[in-house]
Amino acid sequence: MHAELVALVLVSAFLHAIWGTVVRASRDRLMATTVGVLVPALICLMLVRQVTPPAGPAWPWLIASVALHLGYYLFLLVAHRFSDLGQVYPIARGGAPLVVAAIAMTWLDEAMPPSRALGMAMISLGLFALAIDRRLFTRAGAIGLGCAAVTATMIGASTAIDFIGLHRANSTMGYIVWVNLLEALVLVPGTLLIRAGAIKRLPWRELPRQAAAGIVVAASYAMLLWALSLGAAAPVAALRETSVVFATLIGTVFLGEKMGRRRAIAAGVAAAGVVVLSL
Numbered sequence: 001m002h003a004e005l006v007a008l009v010l011v012s013a014f015l016h017a018i019w020g021t022v023v024r025a026s027r028d029r030l031m032a033t034t035v036g037v038l039v040p041a042l043i044c045l046m047l048v049r050q051v052t053p054p055a056g057p058a059w060p061w062l063i064a065s066v067a068l069h070l071g072y073y074l075f076l077l078v079a080h081r082f083s084d085l086g087q088v089y090p091i092a093r094g095g096a097p098l099v100v101a102a103i104a105m106t107w108l109d110e111a112m113p114p115s116r117a118l119g120m121a122m123i124s125l126g127l128f129a130l131a132i133d134r135r136l137f138t139r140a141g142a143i144g145l146g147c148a149a150v151t152a153t154m155i156g157a158s159t160a161i162d163f164i165g166l167h168r169a170n171s172t173m174g175y176i177v178w179v180n181l182l183e184a185l186v187l188v189p190g191t192l193l194i195r196a197g198a199i200k201r202l203p204w205r206e207l208p209r210q211a212a213a214g215i216v217v218a219a220s221y222a223m224l225l226w227a228l229s230l231g232a233a234a235p236v237a238a239l240r241e242t243s244v245v246f247a248t249l250i251g252t253v254f255l256g257e258k259m260g261r262r263r264a265i266a267a268g269v270a271a272a273g274v275v276v277l278s279l
């Protein structure tokens with residue numbers, strides 16, 4: 001992969017990790033996620049007349065991507081009820097590149113040279129290792145693991161679908177704008193129905209931070225889509241999921257979370273995978 005593309009995806013991963021840290025620290029993660037979707041949508045609403053709309057062949061893929069994003073949010077929130085984010089999230093993100101790789105080789109005819117396969121395997125292995133915990137082997141842990149596996153499938157499928165949609169859209173910016181708009185159009189009303197009366201109980205002090213995180217995650221997703229329009233889907237997806245490693249480092253430095261030898265080795269394996277993938 002070109003160094004510029006690697007840098008673009010790694011910056012996207014780092015920004016996504018910042019957003020994930022803000023959501024994790026929020027008292028109401030559903031509302032935090034909704035704010036993170038609403039803020040980019042408001043920005044895109046101001047841009048919608050300035051960009052070329054996606055071409056007709058891209059719309060089925062765009063709509064499918066939005067549906068998978070919403071499913072991802074749902075299953076991740078359900079997983080949180082049974083397992084800790086530290087177990088669920090690495091599995092969800094670590095499994096996604098494997099799903100993308102399977103789709104890319106099967107339907108997109110992407111080549112999988114040995115160095116690329118090795119780098120992707122190292123990244124996924126490192127992310128899975130971050131999740132290893134005795135709590136995974138309990139009943140609640142098994143349910144959380146199942147939700148994480150479904151989430152990984154949705155993340156991987158949406159990345160592959162975005163790759164196809166972008167190459168049929170004839171407008172990368174148009175695709176970015178409309179994905180954000182449609183996602184908010186469904187998620188915001190849905191959250192208000194689920195959290196009826198929640199506006200009065202919102203943690204207003206957290207909203208500025210969540211709004212800022214929404215801008216950050218919008219930039220992260222835009223960078224991911226831009227990278228998908230320039231490079232192969234499988235390695236881009238693998239690099240993007242290193243956001244979990246960044247989130248682990250952020251949690252250690254700013255949230256006082258313990259790194260430990262096992263987590264340090266796991267993060268190192270994923271980082272080494274990035275190096276191999278970029279060769």
